[in-house]
Amino acid sequence: MKLFLCGGGSGEQTAAVNRVFNAVIDHDKPLLYIPLAMDENEHSYDDCYEWIKGELAEVDVPSIEMVRSYEELAAKNLAEYGSIFIGGGNTFELLKGIKDSGAFAKLQEYIRNDGVVMGGSAGAIIFGKDIMTAIAMDPNDVELEDTAGFDVLDGESIFAHYTNEWTEEAHQRFTEFLQKYTSENESVYALPEEDTIFVNGDQIQIIGDRPYYFFESGTREKKMAEMRNELKDNEWPLEYIDHDRWIARGIVFDEQGNFYFVRAERDDLFGKATMIETPGGGVEKGENLNMAIRRELSEELGVEVEVICKIGVVSDYYNVIHRHNLSNYFLCKVKSFGDKHLTEDEINDFHLSTLKMTFDEAVAEYEMRRETPIGRLVANRELPVLMRAKAIIDTL
Secondary structure, three states: OEEEEOOOOOOOOOOOHHHHHHOOOOOOOOEEEEEEOOOOOOOOOHHHHHHHHHOOOOOOOEEEOOOHHHHHHHHHHHHHHHEEEEEEOOHHHHHHHHHHHHHHHHHHHHHHHHEEEEEEEEHHOOOOOHHHHHOOOOOOOOOOOOOOOOOOOOOOOOOOOOOOOOHHHHHHHHHHHHHHHHOOOOOOOEEOOOEEEEEEOEEEEEOOOOEEEEOOOOEEEEEEEEHHHHHHHOOOOOOOEEEEEEEEEEEEEEOOOOOOEEEEEEEOOOEEEEEOOOOEEEOOOOHHHHHHHHHHHHHOOOEEEEEEEEEEEEEEEHHOOOOOEEEEEEEEEEEEOOOOOHHHHHHHOOOEEEEOOOHHHHHHHHHHHHOHHHHHHHHHHHHHHHHHHHHHHOOO
């Protein structure tokens, strides 16, 4: 299953997630839009349909179909759809309609068969363990008694719109509600509108650019969402892509605020170039990402690190060698330096060396290296990650 559970945002707030959504859907099948949580007295379904067409304008689907009733939803053959979008509104009305109509079991089956669903606000909350988290904002006018959701988050629930455009009094009320709720019930992800929970099989990733909060046993913990960028190669023509490379990379910093990179001198299919790049490389057979990042940093920098957190994933392409890169970035703090263990290629072909720089110096170096095609590709991939790393470091 692939679920995108959004904190309630739209437009630019969810642009990055829409790119990931577009990367995983079946482009040959239509998308099914479910606006049924919305009160038609406030927003007609025709207006909702115009909104979703604009919202998903960059998503490549042959068409967007919309249901106007829960009975129509229950009658659908969901296997005909490459993806489903469930919009926001009243969470209790939405879950009651889905359950009473018999659509709940059909949606469960769709998810089990690797279906792709995006839900916003109420459309996200229903996929947690229980929707009673929504009672702080949504009235239960439909008197729903069975409030159990689809429970795709290992027994945890969701709260949407947290920290967005509320008065301080309202925010404090929501915080106190979640502290009390989780002291008596399950844990809760409290998402701002900019963040999305991406459930990919048994993996859960938070994508976004604002902090989210995790409430557990009455306590609140601030966390940083992971980045997820999808980039194209605009330097070389695309002929075909025939392999993926799973990569671990580190943004390495020390107690004094210095950052550590590698400099490479290359003259190959990518052209002649001097480059700055984060240390890292391909994940080897039998390794997990944590093992790979520690090995790569030891080999290329001779450094032992504390892995602070995962920053995110950048998906990009090297058309000239027909490769799709999946670079997993980690924020790593220096513990000690020792000997490097460079390969012959890294020594003889790339002349790999260590760069120790301030944040501003590193940004300037990336910008300067945009003079070559490969330099532009690397800068486009790594500068946003470096910016996010600096923002996280500033909160430590």
